[in-house]
Amino acid sequence: MLCIGARFDDRITGRLDAFSPNSRKIHIDIDPSSINKNVRVDVPIIGDAGRILEDLVRLWRATAKADKAALKPWWTQIDIWRARDSLAYRPNEDVIMPQYAIQRLYELTRDRDVYVTTEVGQHQMWAAQHFGFEAPNHWMTSGGLGTMGYGLPAALGVQIAHPDALVIDIAGDASVQMTIQEMSAAVQHNAPIKIFILNNQYMGMVRQWQQLLHGNRLSHSYTEAMPDFVKLAEAYGCHGIMCDKPAALDDAIREMIEVNKPVIFDCRVAALANCFPMIPSGKAHNEMLLPDEASDEAVANAIDEKGRQLV
Numbered sequence: 001m002l003c004i005g006a007r008f009d010d011r012i013t014g015r016l017d018a019f020s021p022n023s024r025k026i027h028i029d030i031d032p033s034s035i036n037k038n039v040r041v042d043v044p045i046i047g048d049a050g051r052i053l054e055d056l057v058r059l060w061r062a063t064a065k066a067d068k069a070a071l072k073p074w075w076t077q078i079d080i081w082r083a084r085d086s087l088a089y090r091p092n093e094d095v096i097m098p099q100y101a102i103q104r105l106y107e108l109t110r111d112r113d114v115y116v117t118t119e120v121g122q123h124q125m126w127a128a129q130h131f132g133f134e135a136p137n138h139w140m141t142s143g144g145l146g147t148m149g150y151g152l153p154a155a156l157g158v159q160i161a162h163p164d165a166l167v168i169d170i171a172g173d174a175s176v177q178m179t180i181q182e183m184s185a186a187v188q189h190n191a192p193i194k195i196f197i198l199n200n201q202y203m204g205m206v207r208q209w210q211q212l213l214h215g216n217r218l219s220h221s222y223t224e225a226m227p228d229f230v231k232l233a234e235a236y237g238c239h240g241i242m243c244d245k246p247a248a249l250d251d252a253i254r255e256m257i258e259v260n261k262p263v264i265f266d267c268r269v270a271a272l273a274n275c276f277p278m279i280p281s282g283k284a285h286n287e288m289l290l291p292d293e294a295s296d297e298a299v300a301n302a303i304d305e306k307g308r309q310l311v
């Protein structure tokens with residue numbers, strides 16, 4: 001296993017003692033204190049990942065000979081895994097599925113120089129899964145640090161740095177309210193950022209965990225008092241758009257792109273959609289829940305007593 005600049009965060013490893021137990025691990029990192037911090041590795045290499053990779057590829061080409069016959073069963077196994085659609089979701093003609101909204105956003109913006117920032121939650125994962133990033137340095141997200149409220153000011157910074165680019169904050173309705181006041185800075189500095197809110201009226205990620213890990217006992221994850229985001233946009237001197245029908249989505253996204261102003265886009269999506277694959281707390285990677293396995297029963301038994309203590 002070749003790990004480059006990985007910090008082996010618990011969200012990456014799942015259960016540590018079950019994390020790839022039989023692999024030999026090479027860990028490349030510029031920070032010596034990251035080596036053997038969480039996962040013991042066999043070959044630590046400290047240094048600049050770019051340079052080390054160059055050396056690695058050069059040496060690999062000079063010395064390694066692939067044994068195609070020996071690799072065949074491994075590729076067959078990989079093909080079986082690849083044939084499974086682990087990001088599948090059920091399309092809906094009446095309600096906007098959040099995954100569909102991201103796919104449409106990607107399709108309608110892919111011919112532009114587009115930068116995407118996010119907040120934290122389900123929308124962040126759907127953005128990572130369904131927006132087809134093609135260029136480096138175009139995806140600004142707080143990752144495992146999990147900073148709700150990051151995406152909007154980050155979008156503003158990106159827009160100032162790239163005045164002609166299309167900059168979109170893919171946001172959740174809760175996260176966006178942590179720093180929404182920065183819309184006034186966007187207006188003041190003529191930064192036409194687009195705040196694309198997947199509005200499910202829930203702190204969706206919290207609700208999903210309450211559903212899957214706590215017997216659907218929902219607590220403080222629903223917002224009955226959601227602001228009217230279109231009016232809020234107008235109050236700041238921005239442009240507001242609300243869309244709640246799949247058939248109207250493409251036109252609404254086009255409007256968002258064309259308006260040369262900061263925009264708040266209130267995209268009303270299926271409130272109870274869940275984000276998969278998911279590794280339940282205390283479980284290992286090979287026990288992750290895929291969408292086609294996420295029956296009510298599998299979900300109810302997704303986590304044992306020990307895992308519950310970790311949540």
Ligand SMILES: Cc1ncc(C[n+]2csc(CCOP(=O)(O)OP(=O)(O)O)c2C)c(N)n1
Pocket residue numbers: 119120121122123124146147148149171172173174175176198200202203204205206
């Ligand atoms: C500042 C901060 N507070 C709390 C959390 C914990 N947290 C992670 S996701 C989440 C809910 C996010 O809800 P929303 O922005 O509506 O996104 P959704 O999951 O619905 O897409 C919370 C409270 C966090 N990551 N950051």
